[in-house]
Amino acid sequence: MGWMAWTLPTALFFSAIALMLVAMTVWQTVSPARERKGFLPLATSRGDRLFIGLLASAYVHLLVLALTDWPLWVATAICVAGMAIIMKWG
Amino acid sequence: MKPYNNKAWWLVLPVFVLVAFSAIIPMMTVVNYSVQDIFDPSTRYFVGTEWYREILTDPRLLDSLMRQFVYSFCVLAIEVPLGIIVALSMPRRGLGVPFSLILLSLPLLVPWNVVGTIWQIIGREDIGLYGWTLNSLGLDYNYASNPRDAWATVLVMDVWHWTSLVALLCYSGLRSIPDVYYQAARIDRASSWAVFRYIQLPKLKNVLLIAVMLRFMDSFMIYTEPFVLTGGGPGTATTFLSQTLTQMALGQFDLGRAAAFSLIYFLIILLVTWVFYTAMTHNDNKG
Structure with a gap:
């Protein structure tokens, strides 16, 4: 390896x-669980919401790296909170 | 009672193993490379997210990214409407059907590097049909020295190579529309435009989404044709993302930086593909 x-x-x-x-x-x-409609503009399953959360997290990290001098854990904290919101109410 | 049987998932296992070896493990390696400065397999230093920060603020790469978006947008804006027009004008029955299908398939069979070479010759102002004609019309055309001409030639070359794909997809979509729709339109004395707007276009929606997705992904990853035709020039006028990536990875052997760059590249394609896929399945669920 x-x-x-x-x-x-x-x-x-x-x-x-x-x-x-x-x-x-x-x-x-x-x-x-079946697909359901939350605040996202489409009906999503749990797996869809995880994928959306992960993809959004990747972009948030890239944006923080590109546009700010913040330490990376700030982006990670935002993403963890965002992921929880998307999984619960997305 | 269980809502469905999960045993069928075992049938996916062989494909999963194949995808693991062809995509997942190489992808994990790229992620590992992207956080290190690699001189050789035994000499490597952890640099964290430094390569990402550097790439996201590098004007050369941002220019290349912008160029790539503009190129993909132009390709879609030309090839999709043109493909629809070609499909609508193709014969519906008779000997013309196989003839036009074979004719349209021909450009798709030509390898990418051969397409570049063909257009290198066609674009020449002394012996090439395209270059000679434009110069004879009084236009000062030279794709090797003028960025505008280079862009036009790369675009025309892509249109020549790939419009057939959109046309063939649209043609298959048009052929699947039952005759009763046209009969109803005739009874209502609908105009040709109304038939297109309210029958053909809605029925083509799914096929068009596939065509747009394929052409976006392909044009966003284009490498061989512009590389053979212009070598990325004049200057960096036709240097697209994949060529910048190749220069970085193989020319400069900057593996860590190139790995970070390819992951950003991958994320862009993943996002756009997901949006198209969601639009398609969302449409199916509603329909």
Whole structure:
């Protein structure tokens, strides 16, 4: 695996994504949910909302890097809050 | 009672393994590269998000990105309406159908680098049909030295190569419209425009979304044709994102920076593709 040039932060990042996917699978198996309409302009399933949240988080991080001098944890904190809002009311 | 049977997911496993080896593992490697300065496999230094910050504020790359958006917009603005017009004018029955289908398929069969070479010759002002004709009409055309001419030639080349795809997709959409719609329109004495506006265009919506998605992704990733035709010049007038990325990764061997750049590139394509996909499925769900 040396050729993949692993670092601790990227390993933690991918572990978090993998854990999220496993947790979502278990959640959906234990308590199946159908698509519903929240504040987003389209009906979404849990998986859709996770994808939208992750994609939005990637763009928020890029915007913070491009336009501000804020430390990256500020962007991460915004994204965690945004993800919770999208998953709950999106 | 379970709402559905989850056992079918096991059938997806072979595809998942294939995608893991062809896309997911390489993508993870790119992410790992993007946070490091890599000199060789054993000499690499963690730099965090430095490459991302540098790329997002690099005017050369932002110019290249803007150029790419303008190019993709022009490609869609020309090829989609032109493809619809070509599809509408194609014969519906008779010997003309296979003839026109074969004729339209021909440009799609030509490899990208050959298309670039063909247009390098067609665009020449001494022996090329396109270049010679424009110069004979009194226009001072030279795609090798004039950025405007280079852009026009790259666009015309793309239109020549790919409008057929849009036309063929639209033609298949038009053929799937049942005759009863046209019969009803005839009874109502609907004009040709009304038939197009209220029958053909709504029925073409899904096919057009696929065409727009394919042409956007393809034009946004274009590399070979402009590289062969203009080499990205004159200056950097036709240097698009993929060429900038290749120069960075293979020319300068700046792997960490190139990895960060390709992830940003990927995120743009992912967002646009998701928007189109959502628009398509949203439309299906409503319909």
